[in-house]
Amino acid sequence: MMRVFLIAASALALGASCLSPLAQARTAPDFTQAFRGAIGHMLTHEYEQARPLAEEALTLASTPAEHYRARHILTDISARLGDWQATATYSSEAYAIIMDDPALQGALMLNAAHMAAEEARAAYQLDDAERVADANARMVRHHPQAGDGWRAVAPMGAVHEDGLSCPLIAQGFLRFDLLGAENALPGCVYWNLDDVGVRVLDGDGFDAELTRLEESTETVTALEISAALRALGDQAQLLDLGAPTPVSEPRQALVLSMQDASRTLTLEYPESTPHAVLETLSERFAAGQ
Numbered sequence: 001m002m003r004v005f006l007i008a009a010s011a012l013a014l015g016a017s018c019l020s021p022l023a024q025a026r027t028a029p030d031f032t033q034a035f036r037g038a039i040g041h042m043l044t045h046e047y048e049q050a051r052p053l054a055e056e057a058l059t060l061a062s063t064p065a066e067h068y069r070a071r072h073i074l075t076d077i078s079a080r081l082g083d084w085q086a087t088a089t090y091s092s093e094a095y096a097i098i099m100d101d102p103a104l105q106g107a108l109m110l111n112a113a114h115m116a117a118e119e120a121r122a123a124y125q126l127d128d129a130e131r132v133a134d135a136n137a138r139m140v141r142h143h144p145q146a147g148d149g150w151r152a153v154a155p156m157g158a159v160h161e162d163g164l165s166c167p168l169i170a171q172g173f174l175r176f177d178l179l180g181a182e183n184a185l186p187g188c189v190y191w192n193l194d195d196v197g198v199r200v201l202d203g204d205g206f207d208a209e210l211t212r213l214e215e216s217t218e219t220v221t222a223l224e225i226s227a228a229l230r231a232l233g234d235q236a237q238l239l240d241l242g243a244p245t246p247v248s249e250p251r252q253a254l255v256l257s258m259q260d261a262s263r264t265l266t267l268e269y270p271e272s273t274p275h276a277v278l279e280t281l282s283e284r285f286a287a288g289q
Contacts, residue, residue, distance in 0.1 A: 030060060031057050031060040031061055031062065031066050031070075034053050034054070034056040034057035034060055035053075035054070035057040035066075035069060035070065035073070037050075037053040038050045038051075038053035038054040038057060038073055038077070039073065040247075041053065042073070042076065042077065043245055043247050043248060044247055047077050047080045047081050048081070050073075050077050051074070051077050051078075051081070054070060054073045054074045054077055055074070057069075057070045057073070058070035058071065058074065064097055064100075064101045064103075064104055065104065067097050068094050068097040068098060068104060068108070068111075071090045071091070071093050071094035071097065072090075072094050072111065072115070074086070074090040075087055075090040075091040075094060075115065075118050078090060079118065079121070079122070079193065080193060084122045084125040084126050085122075085126065087118060087119075087121070087122035087125075088119055088122035088123055088126060088131075091115045091116075091118035091119040091122060092115075092119050092135075094111075094115045095112050095115040095116055095119065095138070098111060098112040098115070099112060109142055109143075109144050110143065110144050110177075112138075112142050113138075113139050113140075113142045113143040113144070113146075113176075113177075114139075114176055116135045116136075116138040116139035116142065117135070117136075117139045117168070117174055117175060117176050118174075119131070119135040120132050120135035120136045120139060120156070120168055121168070121169065121174050123135060124156070124168070124169060129155055132155045132156060132168070133154040133155035133156070136152055136154070136155060136156050136157070136158070136168050137152040137154070139152075139158075139168075139175075140152035140158050140178065143177065143178045144181070145177065145178050145179050145180060145181045145184075146158075146178045146180075146181070147180065147181040148161075149161045149162070149180045149181070149186065150178050150180065156168035156169060158175065158178060158188065160178075160180055160186040160202070162180075162186050162202060163202070164186045164187070164188070164200075164202040165288070166178070166188035166200065170190060170284075170285070171190075171281065171284050171285070172192055173190035173191060173192045173196075173198060174190060174191060174192070175188050175189070175190050176189055176190065176191055177189035179199075179201070185201045185202055185203045185204075185205045185208075185264075186201070186202040186203075187199060187200050187201040187202060187205070187264075188200050190285075194270075194273075195251075195269070195270055196267070196268070196269040196270075196273060196277070196281070197266075197267070197268040197269070198265060198266070198267055198281055198285050199265065199266040199267075199268070200263065200264075200265060200285055201263065201264040201265075201266075202262075202263060203261070203262065203263070203264065204257065204261035204262075204264060205264035206235050206237075206255060206256075206257040206261070206264050209255045209264060209266045210237060210239075210255055213239055213241065213253050213255070213266070214239075216241075217241055217242055219240075219241070219242040220239050220240065220241055220242070221239065221240045222237065222238070222239055222240075223238040223239065223240050223252070224238070225237065225238040225254075226275070228275060228279065229254060229275060229278065229279075232254075232256055232258075232278075232279060232282045232283075233256030233257050233258050233265070233282070233286075234256075234257045234258065234259070234260060234261065235255075235256070235257035236254065236255070236256050236257075237254075237255045238252060238253070238254050238255075239252060239253045239254075239255070240252055240271075241253055241268070249270040249271060249272060250270070250271045251268060251269065251270055251271060252268070252269060252270075252271045252273075253266055253267065253268045253269075254266070254267045254269075254278055254282075256282060256286075258282075258286040259286065263286060265282060265285055265286060267281060267282065
């Protein structure tokens with residue numbers, strides 16, 4: 001799944017035991033062991049193997065936070081497997097758990113927005129237009145960065161007061177984040193099921209994006225950029241981000257200043273992603289999705 005899953009996996013399971021997923025599956029007496037086992041399988045893209053452990057974690061959950069975490073990972077697994085009915089159910093339940101618990105609301109409103117986005121995508125796949133519009137509106141309403149600048153447009157739109165429009169689904173990517181609070185450039189963040197992300201900023205955010213990426217990890221290094229990638233924007237920089245976990249593929253980021261700095265794109269992706277894919281995405285997102 002998209003980088004959102006990788007972040008969630010790190011945040012929810014950082015400090016997981018060194019047991020292999022198979023060993024964890026054999027010794028899962030409690031929620032934590034089952035959950036960590038599911039995460040281990042997901043990080044190696046073994047989604048069918050992850051599902052029963054995640055389902056076991058759900059049966060072992062005893063607190064609102066554990067019930068939410070189990071449903072979050074089941075949402076991710078179900079989407080990866082194309083089980084859209086399960087995705088819709090688990091994401092809706094995860095959202096409701098956060099919204100029903102003041103303590104979770106204080107810590108996890110961003111996650112509530114993400115779960116609403118997942119529900120909207122699943123509803124779109126299930127051809128339920130009314131549910132798409134409702135979930136899309138909740139995603140915008142509860143996203144911490146939406147503030148007063150963003151408004152939802154039924155069924156799948158999000159429009160910023162400065163003019164940027166970010167549909168829920170673009171080029172097969174799902175809109176997970178809205179940007180623009182606290183005087184930042186308006187923007188939105190998309191991820192697809194191949195862990196490729198596109199961050200769209202409305203204006204000149206080239207230097208700010210380089211700084212953000214350099215501060216996001218201890219190992220960011222600049223890479224030599226090919227002529228083909230350099231030609232995609234007025235300015236271009238390629239960065240090595242390293243691997244988010246010991247079993248993950250290393251990742252790279254391509255930062256582009258487009259159309260005389262009227263738009264900034266940052267593409268983050270597994271390093272094996274073909275450059276042709278990056279070129280196509282850059283062209284399409286630069287043109288406004």
